Amino acid sequence: MxxxxxxxxxxxxxxxxxxxxxxxxxxxxxxxxxxxxxxxxxxxxxxxxxxxxxxxxxxxxxxxxxxxxxxxxxxxxxxxxxxxxxxxxxxxxxxxxxxxxxxxxxxxxxxxxxxxxxxxxxxxxxxxxxxxxxxxxxxxxxxxxxxxxxxxxxxxxxxxxxxxxxxxxxxxxxxxxxxxxxxxxxxxxxxxxxxxxxxxxxxxxxxxxxxxLLIDKARPASQSQPQPPTVVEITNDRVRRALLLMEQHISDPLSVEEIVHRLNVSTRQFERLFRLAVGTSPATYYRSLRLRYGHWLLRNTKRSVTAIANEAGFADCAHFSRQFRELFGVSPSEVRRTAGPDAEADPHFSPLDAFRRTNGDSLLPDRRLFEDPEPRAQDAAQVD
Missing domain, CATH: 3.40.50.880 (Class I glutamine amidotransferase (GATase) domain)
Incomplete structure (x- = not known):
């Protein structure tokens, strides 16, 4: 027709x-x-x-x-x-x-x-x-x-x-x-x-x-989605599935053993595939993904640091703050202070801005965020 x-x-x-x-x-x-x-x-x-x-x-x-x-x-x-x-x-x-x-x-x-x-x-x-x-x-x-x-x-x-x-x-x-x-x-x-x-x-x-509808105000079109996608380009299917599992379990992190079980692959093989594709261990990457999500929440919401720590999958605020400072070089409270009231009001702010402020204009994370020169035994056993 x-x-x-x-x-x-x-x-x-x-x-x-x-x-x-x-x-x-x-x-x-x-x-x-x-x-x-x-x-x-x-x-x-x-x-x-x-x-x-x-x-x-x-x-x-x-x-x-x-x-x-x-x-x-x-x-x-x-x-x-x-x-x-x-x-x-x-x-x-x-x-x-x-x-x-x-x-x-x-x-x-x-x-x-x-x-x-x-x-x-x-x-x-x-x-x-x-x-x-x-x-x-x-x-x-x-x-x-x-x-x-x-x-x-x-x-x-x-x-x-x-x-x-x-x-x-x-x-x-x-x-x-x-x-x-x-x-x-x-x-x-x-x-x-x-x-x-x-x-x-x-x-x-x-x-x-x-x-x-009990909604305070409508968000603009450019308001960022609450969780950005993984920005590393991955071709290996098992690693991609692992990254998706990590994205879907930000607040309730899976252990490496749970991820390995779902992928039906050995821990040793998974560790090797993941390092080849991403350049670091699954635990280090997963922790950094959750911390970057916490960074985004600090700049885009008015939630307390304790609430954000829980949302990012950390058992307590002290642990979150310590890991956050190691990755970004500043404390969560300092990020919150520099964000100020304009961060949430800025209709052009997106979650990728959190990456760009660390990585420049590239959408790929700086490998320094995932540096893990010496494999650690605990990385193969658990994720924070």
Whole structure:
């Protein structure tokens, strides 16, 4: 079926709906198979609260709908099904069409009819939004060419492997690039919704919406994601899996024995592979990863040093402070003092700034951060 036929199925050659027939903000949602509820619910709830006075939920200033090519409910990643409200309809009704993504490896995310609809919407100039792994859907059908694309740090590696010609942004909550908006997902969806509400209905409405959701204020697009991806390029599959395990267990560090068990490899072989790939022992790298995360928290949040030590996986503040000073040459309290009130307010600060201030402009960590000239017996046995 040619593109012309595909496009005419969704809107035809007639005029777009009249503006007076539309709300100030109109959004159509398309759910992928195994979509995540957190990528949908905050978005719709923010629209609901902005659309009407109080909590009455009438679609007055905002309108939204859930569309689908099939009448059967779409199953979310947690097993809750959501049925469409209406079939795929003229995309020109909407200011935005949102693709709500979820699990990457649970089979096809959308069928051909839904993909054709997205192409049609793009041809009409409708702004497309990909939340969570919705960015993968838009990229797979060529709708993210020459545009910046925001992905979660968790899927950063997946994106690079599937789209080597695209550059993912994994250190922001969401990215607005002309008629494409992509969001890393999770709680960042509420921030994106607030941005759109403010754009169309004003700041007061956006603030009211966030306050009802018990959110102090919406974070800007450039606010960094709470955990950066590993920035060392690794080709060995087992080492990459080990790094992913480390990233996923910052607050509750795994021992080297636990990592080795999950990888089904001997401790000696794992130590050798890791040193060849990274240049240091797993324990030293893991400790440095957690300390760099603590550094980021010190500069970007107002949490106490004790709370940050726990968040970075250290049993007590004294241990965290001692290791922190050894790595960075300053104490956590000194970093907190130099950050001051502007660090959290600076919308352009990202977690990679913490690396750049130590490593210069390179995204690769300075090997001095991981210097471990003499292998230590305890590194092979435990991780702090």
């Amino acid at each position: 040619g593109k012309t036929v595909e496009y005419r199925r969704f809107g035809g050659s007639g005029p777009a709906p009249r503006q007076e027939e539309r709300a100030l903000l109109s959004v159509g949602f398309i759910l992928t198979n195994n979509f995540t509820l957190t990528a949908l619910a905050p978005f719709i709830d923010a629209l609901r609260l902005a659309a009407d006075e109080g909590d009455r939920s009438r679609q007055i200033r905002c309108r939204w709908t859930i569309m689908g090519s099939r009448a059967e409910p779409v199953m979310s990643s947690c097993g809750i099904g959501v049925a469409r409200w209406e079939p795929l309809t003229d995309p020109r009704r909407f200011d935005y069409v949102v693709v709500v993504g979820g699990l990457l490896h649970g089979g096809p995310q959308l069928d051909d009819e839904s993909l054709a609809y997205l192409r049609a919407a793009a041809s009409y100039g409708v702004t497309l939004i990909g939340v969570c792994t919705g960015s993968f859907v838009l990229s797979r059908i060529g709708l993210m060419k020459n545009r910046r694309c925001c992905v979660s740090w968790y899927h950063h590696r997946d994106f690079i492997e599937e789209f080597p010609d695209l550059v993912p942004v994994a250190d922001q909550l969401y990215v607005v690039d002309r008629d494409r908006i992509t969001c890393s997902g999770g709680a960042g969806v509420a921030d994106l919704a607030a941005f759109l509400i403010e754009r169309h209905l004003g700041r007061a409405t956006a603030q009211k919406t966030m306050h009802i």
